[in-house]
Amino acid sequence: MSDLLTRDDYAAIAKDMDFPRTAFIDGKYRKGSGTPFKTINPATGETLTEITSCDAADVDFAVSKAREAFEQGHWSKMHPGERKEILIRLCKLITRNARELAVMESLDSGKPIRDCVQIDLPETIHTIKWHAEAVDKIYDQVAPTGEDAMAMILRESIGVVAAILPWNFPLLMLAWKIGPALATGNSVIVKPAEQTSLTALRVAELAAEAGIPRGVLQVLPGDGPAVGEPLGLHMDVDMVSFTGSTETGRRFLRYAADSNLKKVVLECGGKNPAIVLDDAENLDLVAQHVVNAAFWNMGENCSANSRLIVQASVKDALMERVTARLRDWKTGDPLDPQNHLGALIDAEHVKKVSSYLKNKPKGPFVEPTIFEVDRNDPLAHEEIFGPILSVITVATLDEAIEVANDTDYGLAASVFTANTRKAMTTARAIRAGTVTVNCYGEGDISTPFGGYKQSGFGGRDNGIHAHDQYTELKTIWVDLSDPASGDNVG
Numbered sequence: 001m002s003d004l005l006t007r008d009d010y011a012a013i014a015k016d017m018d019f020p021r022t023a024f025i026d027g028k029y030r031k032g033s034g035t036p037f038k039t040i041n042p043a044t045g046e047t048l049t050e051i052t053s054c055d056a057a058d059v060d061f062a063v064s065k066a067r068e069a070f071e072q073g074h075w076s077k078m079h080p081g082e083r084k085e086i087l088i089r090l091c092k093l094i095t096r097n098a099r100e101l102a103v104m105e106s107l108d109s110g111k112p113i114r115d116c117v118q119i120d121l122p123e124t125i126h127t128i129k130w131h132a133e134a135v136d137k138i139y140d141q142v143a144p145t146g147e148d149a150m151a152m153i154l155r156e157s158i159g160v161v162a163a164i165l166p167w168n169f170p171l172l173m174l175a176w177k178i179g180p181a182l183a184t185g186n187s188v189i190v191k192p193a194e195q196t197s198l199t200a201l202r203v204a205e206l207a208a209e210a211g212i213p214r215g216v217l218q219v220l221p222g223d224g225p226a227v228g229e230p231l232g233l234h235m236d237v238d239m240v241s242f243t244g245s246t247e248t249g250r251r252f253l254r255y256a257a258d259s260n261l262k263k264v265v266l267e268c269g270g271k272n273p274a275i276v277l278d279d280a281e282n283l284d285l286v287a288q289h290v291v292n293a294a295f296w297n298m299g300e301n302c303s304a305n306s307r308l309i310v311q312a313s314v315k316d317a318l319m320e321r322v323t324a325r326l327r328d329w330k331t332g333d334p335l336d337p338q339n340h341l342g343a344l345i346d347a348e349h350v351k352k353v354s355s356y357l358k359n360k361p362k363g364p365f366v367e368p369t370i371f372e373v374d375r376n377d378p379l380a381h382e383e384i385f386g387p388i389l390s391v392i393t394v395a396t397l398d399e400a401i402e403v404a405n406d407t408d409y410g411l412a413a414s415v416f417t418a419n420t421r422k423a424m425t426t427a428r429a430i431r432a433g434t435v436t437v438n439c440y441g442e443g444d445i446s447t448p449f450g451g452y453k454q455s456g457f458g459g460r461d462n463g464i465h466a467h468d469q470y471t472e473l474k475t476i477w478v479d480l481s482d483p484a485s486g487d488n489v490g
């Protein structure tokens with residue numbers, strides 16, 4: 001907590017804050033043509049500011065500017081080392097403004113300030129920097145053609161990318177998308193979630209200050225139908241990279257099918273299991289991981305371990321420790337650094353999460369809740385996206401794996417056991433993009449993140465694998481055979 005200020009300090013920063021109110025298009029703040037909408041502080045219900053929504057005409061204009069920038073090549077054809085320098089300059093500007101951005105993120109999303117300061121901001125900066133630093137160290141390939149030819153396999157920027165963002169990690173998801181997409185030379189149009197547009201707009205302003213050419217990074221606030229749909233259907237958008245619900249992800253596949261077959265990469269929901277076997281060591285530590293995995297970010301996290309699958313003989317001992325650990329996790333004012341849980345994103349989401357609870361919360365603050373359920377209970381299957389943990393007791397390892405895989409999702413999982421062979425066979429048996437052993441996490445920036453089954457489609461965020469999303473492969477085949485031999489024809 002040493003890097004945290006007091007609640008009063010954060011409130012003072014919030015009081016003096018200027019919020020963006022318009023889109024960021026073609027290198028400057030510009031009013032969209034749509035209707036203004038309120039951006040609300042979920043913790044207080046107060047209006048932070050009104051933002052002018054964009055509409056389909058603004059999408060057309062931004063796409064034309066993105067295309068123009070891409071064709072001109074001031075960014076797309078810039079030496080990768082120079083792109084790296086500019087992105088690192090952006091990271092320095094974000095660092096310089098980190099305190100303001102952390103408070104803005106907390107006010108706009110209800111996330112606890114301690115997480116914004118200690119996780120979201122440092123991870124955002126680290127992500128952009130990592131991709132920037134990687135991009136001038138990647139070599140293309142030469143295929144094993146034999147002596148008579150030389151075939152080069154090159155990666156080329158894909159063109160105009162639309163990044164559609166969720167509200168649960170506004171800055172970090174922005175970084176997961178723009179880090180690799182900009183590093184690889186694309187023009188990017190960001191559509192933030194309508195609940196949380198502020199920090200993306202501010203970062204676009206900082207990107208211009210850092211030297212990213214106009215049209216290369218644009219931010220278009222507005223809701224799904226106003227901005228997301230026209231981007232998804234646009235004939236001159238080459239790719240959509242989306243994070244959000246599986247339902248909306250499906251729409252983007254339809255938009256692509258109904259327009260130009262743009263590439264679509266989806267990172268969607270999860271109902272992720274944590275399996276605790278009876279030989280798990282250090283149950284105090286396991287309990288810490290279980291609590292963090294289920295309740296971090298109010299459970300508004302696609303990779304939350306919202307199902308705990310525990311072997312019967314160890315269940316009581318574990319649950320005692322989980323309950324004890326939870327006593328330290330306080331819920332309340334997001335600007336108070338003592339609180340681990342802040343406010344849920346909006347009234348509609350509070351209503352959805354509350355529908356699973358007997359004691360209805362009075363406001364946006366929902367206390368962590370644990371249910372012991374049967375494996376067929378809806379609580380064991382539906383993505384709630386709130387601070388609710390469903391505990392399912394099993395007898396054997398085989399049953400644990402069967403229950404873990406009994407879901408439409410396949411984003412992440414954790415397994416706790418002292419036995420390496422069991423850990424590895426379980427990790428392999430679980431159909432999920434990330435499996436952590438004796439810990440909870442999403443890996444780090446060096447490891448790909450994304451889902452099996454209905455948790456994802458088409459690619460991975462993070463790691464060098466993310467660069468695959470934002471590049472096309474081109475083969476250049478050169479005939480080296482002797483023209484006099486005639487072997488090079490037909």
Ligand SMILES: NC(=O)C1=CN([C@@H]2O[C@H](COP(=O)(O)OP(=O)(O)OC[C@H]3O[C@@H](n4cnc5c(N)ncnc54)[C@H](O)[C@@H]3O)[C@@H](O)[C@H]2O)C=CC1
Nearest residue numbers: 165166192193223224225228229244245248268269302385
């Ligand atoms: N990372 C994740 O896995 C996330 C999952 N969710 C899940 O989705 C549920 C609903 O949350 P929402 O905010 O409604 O998520 P959503 O998936 O509808 O929203 C994500 C993004 O898609 C855009 N969008 C929505 N409808 C659209 C449409 N018709 N066409 C184009 N773009 C559209 C939104 O404006 C936002 O930018 C949550 O309760 C949670 O279960 C929500 C956010 C993130």
Ligand code: BAL
Nearest residue numbers: 166168243301302303
């Ligand atoms: N946990 C990072 C991705 C997401 O929740 O949207």
